[in-house]
Amino acid sequence: MRQLVPNLRFALRAMGARPLFSLVVVATLALGIGANAAMFTVVEGVLLEPLPYPDAGELAWVWGITSDGDRNTISAESYKDYRAANGSFRDLAATSVFPEEYVLTGGDAPQVALGTMVSWNLFQALGTPPLLGRGFAPDDEQDGSPDVVVLSHRLWRSRYGTTPDVVGRTIVLDGTPRTIVGVMPPEADLFGRTDLWEPLRMSAGLATGRGNNNFRLFGRLRSGVTLAQANAEMKALAAGVAERFPDLFEGWTVERVQALPGVESATVAGGLPVIAGTGLALGVVLALAVARLLQGMLFGVGALDFHAFGWTIAILAVTAFAAALAPALEATRVDPVESLRAE
Numbered sequence: 001m002r003q004l005v006p007n008l009r010f011a012l013r014a015m016g017a018r019p020l021f022s023l024v025v026v027a028t029l030a031l032g033i034g035a036n037a038a039m040f041t042v043v044e045g046v047l048l049e050p051l052p053y054p055d056a057g058e059l060a061w062v063w064g065i066t067s068d069g070d071r072n073t074i075s076a077e078s079y080k081d082y083r084a085a086n087g088s089f090r091d092l093a094a095t096s097v098f099p100e101e102y103v104l105t106g107g108d109a110p111q112v113a114l115g116t117m118v119s120w121n122l123f124q125a126l127g128t129p130p131l132l133g134r135g136f137a138p139d140d141e142q143d144g145s146p147d148v149v150v151l152s153h154r155l156w157r158s159r160y161g162t163t164p165d166v167v168g169r170t171i172v173l174d175g176t177p178r179t180i181v182g183v184m185p186p187e188a189d190l191f192g193r194t195d196l197w198e199p200l201r202m203s204a205g206l207a208t209g210r211g212n213n214n215f216r217l218f219g220r221l222r223s224g225v226t227l228a229q230a231n232a233e234m235k236a237l238a239a240g241v242a243e244r245f246p247d248l249f250e251g252w253t254v255e256r257v258q259a260l261p262g263v264e265s266a267t268v269a270g271g272l273p274v275i276a277g278t279g280l281a282l283g284v285v286l287a288l289a290v291a292r293l294l295q296g297m298l299f300g301v302g303a304l305d306f307h308a309f310g311w312t313i314a315i316l317a318v319t320a321f322a323a324a325l326a327p328a329l330e331a332t333r334v335d336p337v338e339s340l341r342a343e
Contacts, residue, residue: 053187054127055220060227062092062217062234065253073097073213076200078241078249079119082217085237088230089219091125094118097214099194102173108159113195115149115173120199123150123188125220132156133167133182140199148199149173150182155195190218211248 053059062082064072074082079094086092099114120136123129131153139145151166160166169180178198200215202208221230235253242249 058221059126060219060221060230062219064213064238067250074215074217075210075213076202076208076215077210078213078238079215079217080202081241082234082237083119086233088222088225088233089125090222091121092217092219093122093125094200094215094217095122095190096200097216100198104159104171104173104195106170106172106177111159113155113173114193115196115198116194117200118197122197122218123184125218126188127220128185128188130182131185132164133180135182135184136197136199141201143201143203147176147178148181149178150184150197151180152184152189152194152196153186154189156183210245 062074064074064078066072074094076094079092083092083094096117099116102113102115104111104113118136120138120141123135129135130150133150135150136148140148149171151160156162156166166180167182170177171180172178184197219230221227238249238253242253
């Protein structure tokens with residue numbers, strides 16, 4: 001340990017003597033570590049870790065398929081038709097694709113909050129009970145009913161300090177008072193970017209118009225219903241909608257997509273650990289940024305995966321040690337007397 005500080009100083013001087021080389025190595029390490037840590041995070045979150053919902057194998061996305069064969073979201077009006085007529089899903093729910101940006105006031109300082117419009121049965125479909133209060137009820141979707149919201153765990157923690165008496169309070173979103181009726185646990189946030197949820201109402205901007213395809217559909221299969229059966233029924237329902245509105249949906253159909261189940265020389269030898277450490281720090285920052293981006297795109301991906309970063313750090317430590325050890329061992333084989341004579 002007594003040699004650690006002098007060795008670090010020597011390594012830093014060596015890096016300073018060759019700044020371009022050191023910069024290229026650090027940048028290469030950062031890009032490699034960041035990309036690998038991010039991909040490990042995706043693999044673990046999507047393929048290895050089970051979804052945090054009961055009977056997750058019953059959960060599925062429902063997408064619209066355009067006449068060109070492209071996957072697309074679905075309008076609120078078509079969703080309500082599918083919800084009322086289908087027999088394949090115990091619950092068929094909807095969540096808006098584009099969160100609404102609100103100025104939240106009431107209580108602490110104003111802040112920007114992202115609100116997602118969802119059908120009343122979304123949390124029921126996930127099988128996720130509220131942490132406090134209640135979720136939405138069917139009446140909450142009716143125009144003229146009280147304006148209510150459910151808070152995400154993140155907003156509850158950051159703005160209200162996890163106080164249990166937040167239920168029943170009034171917040172103001174863009175000048176409109178809303179009553180907090182519940183708080184959801186972290187796993188209720190499908191895409192990791194929602195501060196609060198509001199009920200889907202047909203009079204709301206995102207929900208108006210048969211051709212405004214602003215919603216993802218998400219459902220839980222009934223017991224005994226296969227994927228093929230559900231897909232066939234949803235295609236038949238979509239054909240009926242296309243027949244009623246040919247100008248909007250001619251050639252459209254529905255494809256059912258199941259959510260993924262569990263579904264990120266001696267001089268060179270002295271400088272390598274320092275370079276590797278710098279590359280690791282930058283790589284972790286890059287991995288966090290990439291994972292945060294992917295969190296909004298892929299189901300089940302978290303912004304911070306300690307397992308992925310732990311393995312990345314361990315692999316880097318072994319690699320850096322081996323890379324530093326090889327030239328050091330080679331240097332020990334040099335006869336100092338012969339080396340001096342050569343000089």
